[in-house]
Amino acid sequence: MMATFRRTRRADLTPSASGGQGPRAPTREEVDAELAQTQQKLAAILREKEEKERERAGLEKRGAARWNFRPARQEMVQHLTRGLGLLEEAEFSARRDAEQMSKALLICAAR
Numbered sequence: 001m002m003a004t005f006r007r008t009r010r011a012d013l014t015p016s017a018s019g020g021q022g023p024r025a026p027t028r029e030e031v032d033a034e035l036a037q038t039q040q041k042l043a044a045i046l047r048e049k050e051e052k053e054r055e056r057a058g059l060e061k062r063g064a065a066r067w068n069f070r071p072a073r074q075e076m077v078q079h080l081t082r083g084l085g086l087l088e089e090a091e092f093s094a095r096r097d098a099e100q101m102s103k104a105l106l107i108c109a110a111r
Contacts, residue, residue: 026034
């Protein structure tokens with residue numbers, strides 16, 4: 001059970017001019033209970049802060065990795081495209097050479 005009490009001002013702790021009693025001062029146990037509750041809240045907030053900082057650091061790391069991945073990916077695509085172009089040129093050259101050899105063989109066979 002949580003002890004709750006309203007914060008009091010010094011003027012609230014003195015008896016009023018009419019002789020009546022003002023609100024009472026919190027007891028030591030109430031102050032200790034509020035202190036313990038506040039310390040628990042602070043500890044929870046600090047744990048949450050650390051968790052959020054770890055999460056942020058992880059997101060920043062992934063973002064940096066993604067940022068570094070894009071140029072590398074573009075470079076890889078450029079190299080693959082260039083490689084495909086070279087292979088197509090080599091294929092065209094090999095077909096041309098094969099056709100020339102085939103024509104040469106036909107000419108030799110015809111003689």
